[in-house]
Structures are given as structure tokens and as C-alpha cells.
Amino acid sequence: MNTLFMHCRPGFEGEVCAEISEHAARVGIAGYAKGKAHGACAEFVCSEAGAAERLMGALRFSQLIFARQWACGGYIELPETDRISVLLDQLAGQPVFGSLWLEVLDSNDGKELSTFCRKFEAPLRKALEKAGRLVEDTTRPRLLLTFISGRRVFAGSAPPANSALWPMGIPRLKFPREAPSRSTLKLEEAWHQFIPRDQWEQRLGDDMTGVDLGASPGGWTYQLVRRGMLVTAIDNGPMAESLMDTGLVQHLMADGFTWRPKQAVDWMVCDIVEKPARTTSLIETWLGEGLCREAVVNLKLPMKQRYAEVRRLLDRMEATFKASKVRVSIACKQLYHDREEVTCHLRRLDLKPRR
Structure with a gap:
């Protein structure tokens, strides 16, 4: 759980990597940034355990220019069935979360996964609440699950006051009919x-x-x-x-x-x-x-x-x-x-x- 995961606009992975690397060097946290071209995300992998959380604590998300959302955590590989049990086991050592956001990448693959996430969220939320892992509390860390595929998810957390205002950093704004342009x-x-x-x-x-x-x-x-x-x-x-x-x-x-x-x-x-x-x-x-x-x-x-x-x-x-x-x-x-x-x-x- 030593990775800082960041969503971004496709094509700007390099900018996210350059920006977070600069901030990490400034606060003295060692690691390396990586991002696949047009993958709509980037990561900063820290050299020491717990360093991703320290990096997040040393920065204000609002000061990052190119990252839409962030979370510190790690990847979980899921089976074809009984994904919820595996997630509960992997999250057992984490603090109790105050909210749950299921996220996907801003890509074609991500759009295909969004339907799966909508169906998966309700039973997962119910299971987390039953296990005592999720309570409605805005002061507690938010659980952010970014599904890369149906079998692979980045499980991370972030403080609600130091992360994006919307899931994946994408606002749900409706275009007013009377507006002259979409700008x-x-x-x-x-x-x-x-x-x-x-x-x-x-x-x-x-x-x-x-x-x-x-x-x-x-x-x-x-x-x-x-x-x-x-x-x-x-x-x-x-x-x-x-x-x-x-x-x-x-x-x-x-x-x-x-x-x-x-x-x-x-x-x-x-x-x-x-x-x-x-x-x-x-x-x-x-x-x-x-x-x-x-x-x-x-x-x-x-x-x-x-x-x-x-x-x-x-x-x-x-x-x-x-x-x-x-x-x-x-x-x-x-x-x-x-x-x-x-x-x-x-x-x-x-x-x-x-x-």
C-alpha cells in the first residue's frame, strides 16, 4: 500500500508524473512516477511503506494542477466470483471508512466498466456496512475503488477534505439549453x-x-x-x-x-x-x-x-x-x-x- 494513484485527462499522464515527482522531491519522499500514454491515470510508487500516505498528507490536492483525483493504496486482484469476500479480506486491516466511491478511468475501457460498477456498488456497500468497515461519517477517510477491469482494482483511500469534489474528479453538470455554447x-x-x-x-x-x-x-x-x-x-x-x-x-x-x-x-x-x-x-x-x-x-x-x-x-x-x-x-x-x-x-x- 505504498502507491499514490491519480486520475487525469487522457494524454496528460506525463504532466501528472512530472508534477507529482517535483512535489515528492520537495518534501523529501523517494519514489518514481509512471503512467501509460492515454491511460487516463498515473502512479507515484514510493520507496518506503507508508510514504504514499505521508506524501498525501504533505500536499493539498487543490494545489495539484493536472490530477483529477487521487488515492493512496495498492492493487487487489479479484476472482471471477465472490469478489466481495476478497475485498473484505484485503480491507480488514484498514481503518473504518466514512464513504465509498467506485471509480473507473476516463477511457473507453472505463466507460464499459461503469455499468458493472453501478450494479456492484449496492451489494458491496451493504457488505462493508455489515462488516463494520463502512459508516456514514464525513470526517473519516473515503474508500476509493478504481476498477481497471472486472478482475483488478486499485483500492485506496483519501481524506474527503483533501481529495476531489466528485468521483474521478468529474462534475455532473447539465448543459443549459439557453447557453450560447458548451464552453x-x-x-x-x-x-x-x-x-x-x-x-x-x-x-x-x-x-x-x-x-x-x-x-x-x-x-x-x-x-x-x-x-x-x-x-x-x-x-x-x-x-x-x-x-x-x-x-x-x-x-x-x-x-x-x-x-x-x-x-x-x-x-x-x-x-x-x-x-x-x-x-x-x-x-x-x-x-x-x-x-x-x-x-x-x-x-x-x-x-x-x-x-x-x-x-x-x-x-x-x-x-x-x-x-x-x-x-x-x-x-x-x-x-x-x-x-x-x-x-x-x-x-x-x-x-x-x-x-
Whole structure:
């Protein structure tokens, strides 16, 4: 049970390996990372027993950029029949769990296994509860079973407060029919990822103002309007008529990289397709000059050295704000609805709230 198992977007296994290896070296935990190309997962195998749990305890899951979910544990080989008895035997030495998630990989094989997991979960849950291995308690570790096949499962655990918000890190969001584009789900997922739900009314209130840079046709503007904000949409392209009819949107045909508001706004959002270094400069200007209180911005990734480039740009922003003596919190995650990009959330901590 010395392995840290991580889910990820297919094709980003190398980025997960590079990121976790860097963190492990920083906290002094020896081991090696591995991941099969397009396998939708990666592992960090620790050299010492118990080191995977120590590594998890030394890190915050929310600080990992490319991992969708994680768990520390090991593999269990299952027979064709009576899988539950084998699982109970293997979990006998583990602590009592407070919840159970059956997971699969984000791959074609994983999708085929999802039906099996749905049928298997109820009898497994009942058996775990009967054996005293599972009680409903959000303070206890979560049991995460990732089925690689019907015969092989990674049995791991993770603290509920230090792991993904959803099974496999995949949110169950429904695309709103009235939204102009599916990109709207990126911003909705970002709200869930970066802002605690009990702070939505305070930080996403209907008395706030927002700017959407590169707004057309309005997928991200839709999310701001949905929260009741007054929005300035910046784009030379057209906006959806349904958004303009709300009376909450002002559309200005201008360049998102050069336009600036006359007064500071509460939110700036941006999903422009541009080189990440140029987008980073835009972020530094808006947050550094106090043009907005919070921002959600996507950074499009290069073809190679994706983790190294993201890390370099995040370090650059931190250094820039520190040199300017501006207090800004920075979070970054490759969301489920992202593709070749990562989503950054930034918040000015030295500006007084408007209410």
C-alpha cells in the first residue's frame, strides 16, 4: 500500500508524473512516477511503506494542477466470483471508512466498466456496512475503488477534505439549453472548483459587475448573467441575442487585450485563444492594477513541456505580484471541461469587499 494513484485527462499522464515527482522531491519522499500514454491515470510508487500516505498528507490536492483525483493504496486482484469476500479480506486491516466511491478511468475501457460498477456498488456497500468497515461519517477517510477491469482494482483511500469534489474528479453538470455554447460549462465548473459553495452569494452576487474578454458568442457571459451580474462583453464577434435581451449585457466591439474598464469590476473572465505568455501579461495587468477583484482565465497550453510552461508562468505571476507588493491568491487546475488548457483563478486579497 505504498502507491499514490491519480486520475487525469487522457494524454496528460506525463504532466501528472512530472508534477507529482517535483512535489515528492520537495518534501523529501523517494519514489518514481509512471503512467501509460492515454491511460487516463498515473502512479507515484514510493520507496518506503507508508510514504504514499505521508506524501498525501504533505500536499493539498487543490494545489495539484493536472490530477483529477487521487488515492493512496495498492492493487487487489479479484476472482471471477465472490469478489466481495476478497475485498473484505484485503480491507480488514484498514481503518473504518466514512464513504465509498467506485471509480473507473476516463477511457473507453472505463466507460464499459461503469455499468458493472453501478450494479456492484449496492451489494458491496451493504457488505462493508455489515462488516463494520463502512459508516456514514464525513470526517473519516473515503474508500476509493478504481476498477481497471472486472478482475483488478486499485483500492485506496483519501481524506474527503483533501481529495476531489466528485468521483474521478468529474462534475455532473447539465448543459443549459439557453447557453450560447458548451464552453459555459468551463466557467460553471470553475465556480465549483475555486469558490466554496457557502461563499457564492457573497462573491458571486447579483449586485456585482463583470467583464468577459473574448466573449462571443457568450458562453462565459451566460454564467455571469445567470448570477445576475451586469456584464461588459468584449469581442469583435456577435453575441447571442438571448443574452442581449436580458438587459444585463453591454457588448463592446474591441480587442480584449487592449480594452480597459473605466472603473474596477468585481469579476474578469477570459477564454481567448492566445499564447499563454501573452494571456499571463493580461492577468498581471488586471490584477496588478486592481481592475478586478477576482478573475477566471484559461491558459492555452503548448504542444510540449506543458507542465513546465504552466509552472513557469505561475511562478512568474507570483514574483510579479510580490515585487509590486500586491496580495493575490492564485489557483490553477486542468478542469474536466478543459482540453489543451488549464484554468486559473486569481483573487486580490488586499482590496476591501464592496459589502
